[in-house]
Amino acid sequence: MPDRAEEPLADLYLLSSRIIDLSGFLPGTGVDEAAIALCEIVDLSISAERTRWDAIDVCVRSLQLLRTHGKAFGPDRCATIIQGLRDVVAARTPVTPDDEAGAPQA
Numbered sequence: 759m760p761d762r763a764e765e766p767l768a769d770l771y772l773l774s775s776r777i778i779d780l781s782g783f784l785p786g787t788g789v790d791e792a793a794i795a796l797c798e799i800v801d802l803s804i805s806a807e808r809t810r811w812d813a814i815d816v817c818v819r820s821l822q823l824l825r826t827h828g829k830a831f832g833p834d835r836c837a838t839i840i841q842g843l844r845d846v847v848a849a850r851t852p853v854t855p856d857d858e859a860g861a862p863q864a
Contacts, residue, residue: 762811763809767800767803767804767809768804770796770800770814771797771800771801771804774793774794774796774797774800774817775793775797777789777790777793777796777821778790778793778794778797781793784825784828784829786828786829786833786836787824787825787828787829787836788824788828788836788837788839788840789821789824789825789828791840791843792817792820792821792824792839792840792843793821795817795820795840795843795844795846795847796814796817796818796821798847799813799814799817799846799847799850800814802847802850802851802852806852810850813846813847813849813850816843816846817843817846820839820842820843823839824836824839
């Protein structure tokens, strides 16, 4: 089994974007939003030149959970999972000096 650290993150980004494209076949499951969170984490990892495997793992596990049980969970439970993923993304988003100064976001 190859070491995942050797795999290009761009491949993971491409895979997650394809999941977004295909998630139209899974309406109401939250799979699309979980895949968006995965794209964001991968993008942040590429930008920071530091792979955030813990956050990637959370997104992948959430995708698996939502794909399998999302429809049965219903909108409230799916929304809770998605909010958790948004929190994971936010926790890994670097704070810039402008952010700390309260500058408006573009």
